Amino acid sequence: MFTLDFVINAISLGSLYAIIALGLVIVYGILKLVNYAYGELIMIAGYMLFLLGSAGVSPWIILGITAVFTATLVSYLTELVAFRPVRTKSMTAILVTSFAVSTLLQNLVLLIVSPRSRAVPLPDLFAKSVNILGSDVSMRNILTIVISLALLGALSLLMKRTILGIALRAAAENFTMTRMLGVPANMVISVAFILSGFLAGVVALFWVGRSGSVMPTIGTAPLLIAFVACVIGGMNSLTGAVVGGYIYGIIFSLLSLFLPQSLLDYRDAFMFAIVILILLFKPEGLVKGGYVPERVG
Amino acid sequence: MLVLNKIHARYGAITALRGISLKVEEGELVALIGVNGAGKSTTLSTIAGVLKPVQGEIQFQGQSLVGKSPEQIIRLGIAMVPEGRDIFPSLTVEENLRLGAYTRNNRTEYKQDLDEMFELFPILGKRMNQPGGTLSGGEQQQLAIARALMSHPKLLMLDEPSLGLAPALVDQIFELVVNLHNRGVTILLVEQNVERTLDIADRAYLMRTGKIEDEGTPQHLRERVDIEGVYLGDHTPDKA
Numbered sequence: 001m002f003t004l005d006f007v008i009n010a011i012s013l014g015s016l017y018a019i020i021a022l023g024l025v026i027v028y029g030i031l032k033l034v035n036y037a038y039g040e041l042i043m044i045a046g047y048m049l050f051l052l053g054s055a056g057v058s059p060w061i062i063l064g065i066t067a068v069f070t071a072t073l074v075s076y077l078t079e080l081v082a083f084r085p086v087r088t089k090s091m092t093a094i095l096v097t098s099f100a101v102s103t104l105l106q107n108l109v110l111l112i113v114s115p116r117s118r119a120v121p122l123p124d125l126f127a128k129s130v131n132i133l134g135s136d137v138s139m140r141n142i143l144t145i146v147i148s149l150a151l152l153g154a155l156s157l158l159m160k161r162t163i164l165g166i167a168l169r170a171a172a173e174n175f176t177m178t179r180m181l182g183v184p185a186n187m188v189i190s191v192a193f194i195l196s197g198f199l200a201g202v203v204a205l206f207w208v209g210r211s212g213s214v215m216p217t218i219g220t221a222p223l224l225i226a227f228v229a230c231v232i233g234g235m236n237s238l239t240g241a242v243v244g245g246y247i248y249g250i251i252f253s254l255l256s257l258f259l260p261q262s263l264l265d266y267r268d269a270f271m272f273a274i275v276i277l278i279l280l281f282k283p284e285g286l287v288k289g290g291y292v293p294e295r296v297g
Numbered sequence: 298m299l300v301l302n303k304i305h306a307r308y309g310a311i312t313a314l315r316g317i318s319l320k321v322e323e324g325e326l327v328a329l330i331g332v333n334g335a336g337k338s339t340t341l342s343t344i345a346g347v348l349k350p351v352q353g354e355i356q357f358q359g360q361s362l363v364g365k366s367p368e369q370i371i372r373l374g375i376a377m378v379p380e381g382r383d384i385f386p387s388l389t390v391e392e393n394l395r396l397g398a399y400t401r402n403n404r405t406e407y408k409q410d411l412d413e414m415f416e417l418f419p420i421l422g423k424r425m426n427q428p429g430g431t432l433s434g435g436e437q438q439q440l441a442i443a444r445a446l447m448s449h450p451k452l453l454m455l456d457e458p459s460l461g462l463a464p465a466l467v468d469q470i471f472e473l474v475v476n477l478h479n480r481g482v483t484i485l486l487v488e489q490n491v492e493r494t495l496d497i498a499d500r501a502y503l504m505r506t507g508k509i510e511d512e513g514t515p516q517h518l519r520e521r522v523d524i525e526g527v528y529l530g531d532h533t534p535d536k537a
Contacts, residue, residue, distance in 0.1 A: 163395060163396075163399065166392050166395060166396055169387065174383055176347060176383075178396070179366065180346075180367045181371060181444070182448065
């Protein structure tokens with residue numbers, strides 16, 4: 001029943017969800033803001049792939065790097081232009097700003113490109129599969145796992161070994177005290193948005209890679225997944241986001257495998273029922289984190 | 298070194314400081330005493346840039362601090378150990394100290410400073426790789442002070458360093474403050490433990506409802522102020 005392909009697919013999905021959740025929680029940790037525009041960063045990267053592909057740019061690696069760079073840049077710009085001016089205002093103001101940025105980016109694409117989905121060029125490697133122990137395993141899934149693990153490792157090193165990472169972790173626990181030690185507030189928040197944008201860009205490559213197309217609402221599903229994964233793992237730590245992402249991906253894969261055909265349409269309902277059960281026993285999520293609910297100001 | 302001139306500060310609609318004027322000279326240990334809510338911690342927060350004054354002037358070594366952010370103020374040489382210590386619980390002792398040295402950014406000096414801190418606070422050396430949150434209250438206080446010292450401050454502000462500690466640890470903390478003072482560190486100390494504070498301070502200011510009510514040497518304050526009343530909140534100046 002658990003073929004190697006299934007196991008790798010489940011881990012691949014979990015890895016992708018872990019990265020998605022991590023991108024959301026990096027900003028949440030510091031601003032205490034669930035950034036609703038996060039999904040749109042994935043969309044922007046997807047459209048960058050489409051636009052460059054349509055312009056005939058090649059090889060694909062250039063498209064991929066540019067798409068990730070664009071999501072990173074747009075994330076930084078949203079912080080600079082939209083979030084920074086309202087940072088010290090009320091939580092409502094910052095939340096409305098987040099909705100506004102999300103709507104603005106989505107409508108911008110609707111206006112400039114099209115409301116219809118567009119095919120996106122994918123690397124040849126994504127379509128290939130390799131035979132491992134008698135099972136055909138998709139290269140896209142292997143790549144998702146390898147790149148996700150490499151990203152998680154690099155991020156873990158950044159957070160533990162560099163002063164920038166230590167400052168980011170400290171800011172998530174006590175923003176005012178971090179500033180009182182000389183860490184510039186603007187720098188910490190900008191870095192959080194840059195990292196979040198970078199992760200959104202990488203996610204976009206694999207997310208779009210699953211469907212092969214992009215549309216203005218493509219960011220909604222990953223945003224919801226990120227949010228639920230963070231709730232499962234706990235909003236208060238980076239580890240929680242990663243754990244939540246993997247659990248979400250693995251449970252989702254198991255539901256896809258075990259649910260009878262007639263109930264597959266209700267997969268999300270089953271998924272959320274499991275999430276509710278987890279929350280009944282662990283209301284703060286599975287991983288206890290060190291972040292405190294302090295808003296920056 | 299530090300001069301506050303008629304500082305007014307507010308928390309929303311509540312006026313917390315009403316024209317505070319005080320000064321700290323280089324090498325001094327100056328204490329702020331008074332009941333809870335007198336504005337002692339608010340004064341420190343205002344100097345540190347956490348709270349913006351609505352009126353008045355703060356000068357540090359001839360430079361105005363008004364309008365400067367906390368991260369700019371520590372770079373001028375003012376470090377603060379806040380009430381409640383505010384160490385980072387999930388960061389290790391070493392990571393807490395590394396952040397304390399953020400403004401200095403010198404790897405070689407950092408190692409030397411770290412060794413010096415572990416000499417001054419041996420327990421921190423033993424707990425170097427432990428998360429700050431797992432330390433006892435007294436150890437956390439030592440960590441908070443060591444973290445502030447890592448920036449080589451010209452002025453160290455300590456807010457209620459003995460609060461919530463067992464009597465034996467309170468002794469240790471006061472010994473430490475005296476030790477730092479003897480090493481030439483300029484200190485502005487806020488403490489509830491008035492008797493002990495007046496024992497070690499060079500000068501002190503008595504605060505009440507956001508104002509400076511009296512100032513002078515510890516002996517002067519002891520003579521003029523009902524110290525017991527400071528605890529109870531009904532102290533009266535000019536008791537003599």
